Amino acid sequence: MLGTTFVLALRSIRRHLLRSFLTTLGIIIGVAAVVTMVTLGKATTAQVQQNISSLGTNILQVRPGQGFGRGGGGPRPPDFKPEDVEAIANQIAGVSAVAPQAQSTATAIYEGANWSTTINGTTAAYFQVQPWPLAAGRLWTSQEESAGKAVCIIGNTVRQNLFRTGRAVGQRFRVGAVSCDVIGVLSTRGQAGFGGDQDDVVIMPIKTVQRRFTGTRDVRLMLVGVDQAYSTATVQAGITDLLRERRTITAGKDDDFNIFDTKQISDTLSSTTTLLTRIVTAVAGISLVVGGIGIMNIMLVSVTERTREIGIRLAIGAVASEVLLQFLVEAVVLSMLGGVIGLLLAQVAIGALSALGGLPYLFVPEINAIAFGISAVIGVVFGYFPARRAAALNPIDALRHE
Amino acid sequence: MVAVAAAVVVGAGAAAVASNAAAAASPDGADALIALRGVTKSYGEGGTAFQALKGVDLDILAGDFVAVMGPSGSGKSTTMNILGCLDVPSGGTFLFRGYQVETLNRDQRALLRRRYLGFVFQGFNLLSRTTALENVELPLLYRGDEKKARRELSMAALEKVGLDRWWDHTPAELSGGQQQRVAIARAIVTQPDVLLADEPTGNLDSERSVEIMELLTDLNRGGITVLMVTHEPDMAAFARTVIHFKDGLVERIERNHHQGQPVEGGA
Ligand SMILES: Nc1ncnc2c1ncn2[C@@H]1O[C@H](COP(=O)(O)OP(=O)(O)OP(=O)(O)O)[C@@H](O)[C@H]1O
Ligand SMILES: [Mg+2]
Numbered sequence: 001m002l003g004t005t006f007v008l009a010l011r012s013i014r015r016h017l018l019r020s021f022l023t024t025l026g027i028i029i030g031v032a033a034v035v036t037m038v039t040l041g042k043a044t045t046a047q048v049q050q051n052i053s054s055l056g057t058n059i060l061q062v063r064p065g066q067g068f069g070r071g072g073g074g075p076r077p078p079d080f081k082p083e084d085v086e087a088i089a090n091q092i093a094g095v096s097a098v099a100p101q102a103q104s105t106a107t108a109i110y111e112g113a114n115w116s117t118t119i120n121g122t123t124a125a126y127f128q129v130q131p132w133p134l135a136a137g138r139l140w141t142s143q144e145e146s147a148g149k150a151v152c153i154i155g156n157t158v159r160q161n162l163f164r165t166g167r168a169v170g171q172r173f174r175v176g177a178v179s180c181d182v183i184g185v186l187s188t189r190g191q192a193g194f195g196g197d198q199d200d201v202v203i204m205p206i207k208t209v210q211r212r213f214t215g216t217r218d219v220r221l222m223l224v225g226v227d228q229a230y231s232t233a234t235v236q237a238g239i240t241d242l243l244r245e246r247r248t249i250t251a252g253k254d255d256d257f258n259i260f261d262t263k264q265i266s267d268t269l270s271s272t273t274t275l276l277t278r279i280v281t282a283v284a285g286i287s288l289v290v291g292g293i294g295i296m297n298i299m300l301v302s303v304t305e306r307t308r309e310i311g312i313r314l315a316i317g318a319v320a321s322e323v324l325l326q327f328l329v330e331a332v333v334l335s336m337l338g339g340v341i342g343l344l345l346a347q348v349a350i351g352a353l354s355a356l357g358g359l360p361y362l363f364v365p366e367i368n369a370i371a372f373g374i375s376a377v378i379g380v381v382f383g384y385f386p387a388r389r390a391a392a393l394n395p396i397d398a399l400r401h402e
Numbered sequence: 403m404v405a406v407a408a409a410v411v412v413g414a415g416a417a418a419v420a421s422n423a424a425a426a427a428s429p430d431g432a433d434a435l436i437a438l439r440g441v442t443k444s445y446g447e448g449g450t451a452f453q454a455l456k457g458v459d460l461d462i463l464a465g466d467f468v469a470v471m472g473p474s475g476s477g478k479s480t481t482m483n484i485l486g487c488l489d490v491p492s493g494g495t496f497l498f499r500g501y502q503v504e505t506l507n508r509d510q511r512a513l514l515r516r517r518y519l520g521f522v523f524q525g526f527n528l529l530s531r532t533t534a535l536e537n538v539e540l541p542l543l544y545r546g547d548e549k550k551a552r553r554e555l556s557m558a559a560l561e562k563v564g565l566d567r568w569w570d571h572t573p574a575e576l577s578g579g580q581q582q583r584v585a586i587a588r589a590i591v592t593q594p595d596v597l598l599a600d601e602p603t604g605n606l607d608s609e610r611s612v613e614i615m616e617l618l619t620d621l622n623r624g625g626i627t628v629l630m631v632t633h634e635p636d637m638a639a640f641a642r643t644v645i646h647f648k649d650g651l652v653e654r655i656e657r658n659h660h661q662g663q664p665v666e667g668g669a
Contacts, residue, residue: 004543015531312527315488316541316588317516319509395488399527 002329005322009329013337016302023298024338026291027378031342031371033284036349038367041277043350043359045270052266059129060224060236061260062088062243077256079218084246088222092238094230099126101221102206104213106176108162115161118201119175121209129225137169137184140205148207153184155199175202178212232261288374291338296382299331303390310390311398324391331383332376339375343368434461434497435595435627436485441494443480443650454480456650457494462629462643464595467622469638470631472647478631479600481647485629486519486598487511499595516544520589520626522599526581528573534560534584535569541592559587563617579610583617590621597621599630603637615640 013020064077082100089098102121107114124139140151152175159168168182180202189198210217226235236259243257303310310323347363354361443455454477462468470478483489484496487503488511496503499518503511515521520541528537538556547555560566563583573581582602589597599618603611611634619640622628630641638644644656 004546007543011532011536308527309529312529313540313544314512315486315515315521315527316544317512317519318544319512321509322544396483399523 002325005325005329006333008326009333012326012330013333019298019302020334020337023295024291024334024341026294027288027335027338027375028291028342028345030284030288030291031339031375032345032349033287034281034374035343035346035364035367035371036353037280037284038277039346039350039362039364040353040357040359041273041280042364043354043362044357045273045277046362047359048269048273049266052262052269057263057266058226058228058232059262060226060232060239061262062222062224062239062257063220063260064257066254066256066258078247079216079220080222080257082217082219084243085219085222087242087246088224088239091242092235094227094235094238096225096227097125097128098225099123099129099223100206100219101126101223102209102214102218103220104176104209106202106213108158108173108175108202110162110171110173113162113164115158117155117158117175119209119213120201120203121206121213122203123206125225126203126223129223132189133187134184135187137182140183145205145207148205148211150178150180150208150212151183151204152180153186153203154182155186155197155201155203156188157197157199158202159185176213178208180204232263236261288371288378292335292378292382295331295335295378296386299327299383299386300389303327303386306390307393307398307401310393311395311401314393314395315399320391323393324387327387327390328380328383331387332379335375335379335383336372339372342375343372346371435464435499436460436462437495437497438481438484438491439495439497441481441484441491441496443477443484443489444492454650455484455491458650458652460645460652462627464627465622465625467619467628467640467642468630469641469644470629470647471633471635471638471644472653476647477650478647480650482598482600482629482631485596486521487514516541516592518595520592520594520597522582522585522589522597522602524601524604526573526578526585526605528581528584528588530574531572533570533572534565534576534587537573537584538588538591541588545592555591556587559591560584562590562621563587577610578606579613582606582610582614586614586617586621590626594626596627596629599628601631601633603632603634608636611637 064079085098085100089095099122104119106119107116123145127139144151154168162173168185171182172179226232239259240255244255247256249256313323351361438458438460441455441458442453444451444453446452458481472478484491490504501514535556538559539552542552542555557566560569563586565580565583568576603614615637618628632638639658642658646653
C-alpha cells in the first residue's frame with residue numbers, strides 16, 4: 001500500500017512540477033538558511049579559536065600602555081626593563097616562563113632578493129610558552145643567547161622571499177646592518193586574525209636585537225607562560241601588583257601597562273559568536289516554519305482543486321486511508337525533496353561565503369541531518385490536515401465538484 | 403489496513419449471504435446479481451427532507467444490458483449511486499453478490515467498487531495531465547497489481563476500446579469520444595461484474611454515441627453486466643432491458659427483443 005501510494009504521490013508531483021517547486025520553495029530556503037547559518041557560525045567560531053590558540057593558550061601578553069582604545073594623549077609609558085622580566089619570572093607563583101620581546105623592522109637581503117620584515121628579539125623561553133615548532137634547523141644555544149650572536153630563526157614567508165626553493169639553514173644573509181646566520185626555519189602558522197602574516201618574521205636573541213637594532217635594553221612586550229595548574233586571572237593579578245609596584249604607580253592611578261589574556265579573549269569571542277549563531281539560526285528556523293505553512297497552504301488549495309480527482313479515486317475503489325496516505329506522502333516527499341535541495345544549496349552557499357570570508361569550508365553532519373529531519377517532520381505535520389480533509393470527502397459530492 | 407477492511411467485507415458478506423436466504427425465497431430475486439427491495443432515499447432532514455426514491459424494487463440478472471430512462475429528477479442517478487455502492491439507501495435493502503450493502507461501511511463499499519464495479523461518467527472524469535495508460539492503470543494500482551501485470555492488463559483494455567496506439571496521450575490530446583473510451587477501458591480493466599454508466603453519451607455527438615454503445619454491447623457480450631442511464635431512446639435501444647423511472651419509482655420495465663444490433667429506428 002505504501003509502495004502504491006508512493007507511486008501515486010510521485011506521479012502527482014511530476015504532473016504539477018511548477019506548483020510542486022513553488023510549494024517546496026519555502027522549505028528549500030528555510031533548510032538552506034539554517035544549515036548555512038549554523039555552519040558558517042561554527043566555522044567562524046572555529047576560526048576565531050584557532051587564531052587565538054595560535055597565539056598560545058595560557059599565555060598573558062604584557063605591554064606598556066593602556067591597551068586597546070585607551071591611552072589617548074600624554075607621554076608614552078616606558079617600556080619594560082630586563083629586571084621586570086626577571087622579577088615576574090622569579091616572584092610570581094604559577095609563571096612557567098617569561099619571554100621578553102624587543103621588536104624592530106628591517107630589510108633582509110640575500111643574493112639580490114630583498115624583503116622588508118619584522119625583527120623579533122627574544123629568548124629561548126619564547127618557544128616554551130607557545131608551541132611553534134621548527135620546520136628545519138635548531139634553536140640557539142644559551143651561549144649564543146647570552147653572547148648576543150647574530151643567529152636567526154626565520155619565518156616561512158621570509159624563507160620563501162629570500163631563499164625561494166633553496167636551502168635556508170646554514171646560509172648567511174643581511175638584515176639591516178647585521179650579517180646573520182640562518183640556524184632554523186619555523187613551521188608555517190598562517191594568517192593571524194589580528195595583525196597580518198605571522199610567518200613574516202626574523203627571530204634573534206634579544207641581546208642581538210637590543211644591541212644592533214633598537215639600541216636600548218628596553219623590552220616592548222613580555223609573553224608570560226602560565227602553569228596549567230594556575231588560573232590566568234590569579235597570575236594576571238599578581239603581575240599587575242608587581243608591575244604597579246615596580247613602575248611606582250600610586251594607588252588610585254590607572255595602570256600604565258596592560259595584560260592581555262588570550263584564554264579570556266577566546267572565551268569571550270566564542271561566546272559572542274555562539275550567541276550570534278543562535279540568533280541567526282532562530283531567524284532561519286522561523287523561515288523553515290513559514291515554509292511548512294506554505295506547504296500546508298498549497299496542499300489545502302490542491303485538495304480543493306483536486307476534489308474531482310479525489311472523487312475519481314474514491315469511485316475507482318480507493319479507501320479513505322489510501323487517499324489520506326497519498327496526500328500525506330505527497331507533502332512529505334515534497335518537503336523532503338525541498339530539504340535535499342536546500343542542503344545542496346546550503347553547501348554551495350557555504351562554499352561561496354566561506355571562500356569570501358576566508359573561512360575554512362566546513363561540513364557539519366549533525367546540522368544537515370537535523371535540518372533534513374525537520375523538513376520531513378514539517379511534511380508530516382503540515383501535510384496531515386489537508387490529507388485528512390481529502391480523505392473525508394464524499395465520492396458523489398467530489399465527483400460532482402466543478 | 404486494506405487487508406483488514408477486506409476481511410470485514412468477507413465477514414459481512416457471510417452474514418449477508420445468510421440473510422439473503424429470505425430474499426432468495428422471493429420468486430424473481432432468486433438468481434439476481436443485484437436486488438433492490440423497497441429502497442428509499444431522502445435528502446435533507448425533517449420538514450425539508452426530500453424523498454428522491456420512494457420504494458424501489460428491482461432485480462437485475464447477471465449478464466443483462468440495462469438502460470435506465472425517465473424524466474429529469476426521477477431518481478435515475480440516485481439509483482445508480484446506490485447500485486454503484488457510492489451511496490447507501492435511507493431505507494430498504496440492497497443485495498449485491500450476497501452482500502447486504504446498506505450494512506457495509508465506507509471502506510468496505512470502496513473495496514466492493516474496487517473488485518466488482520466499473521464506472522463510466524458523463525463527463526469522462528479522467529485524471530488530467532495523465533496519459534491514457536496511467537489512467538487505465540489506476541484501478542490496478544489500488545488493487546495492488548505488479549507493474550508488469552498493470553502494463554499488460556491496461557494495454558489489453560486499451561486495445562479492447564481501440565486506443566492502444568494512443569496509450570501515451572493525455573486527455574487534453576484526445577477527442578471526447580476517445581476520452582470516453584479511455585474511461586471505459588479504465589472501468590473494465592479489473593474485469594468487473596458490473597459496468598455502471600450514468601449518461602455515458604451525454605457529452606458526445608450521435609455518431610460518437612453509437613460507437614460507445616457498440617463498445618458497451620460488445621463488452622456485455624463478453625459477460626459484463628451493463629447498467630446505463632440515458633435520455634435517448636436510440637441509445638436505450640441497444641439495451642436488452644429498459645427500466646423507466648418516474649417520481650422516484652420504477653414505472654415499467656420493457657424487454658427489447660433483438661439479437662445484437664438494434665434495428666434502425668428502434669425495436
Ligand atoms: N445531494 C442531493 N441533495 C438534495 N437533493 C438531491 C441530491 N441529489 C439529488 N437530489 C434530488 O433528488 C432527485 C433525483 O435526482 P437524480 O439526480 O437521481 O435525478 P435524475 O433522474 O438523475 O435526473 P437527471 O436526468 O436530470 O440526471 C432530484 O429532485 C434532485 O434534486
Ligand atoms: Mg442524473
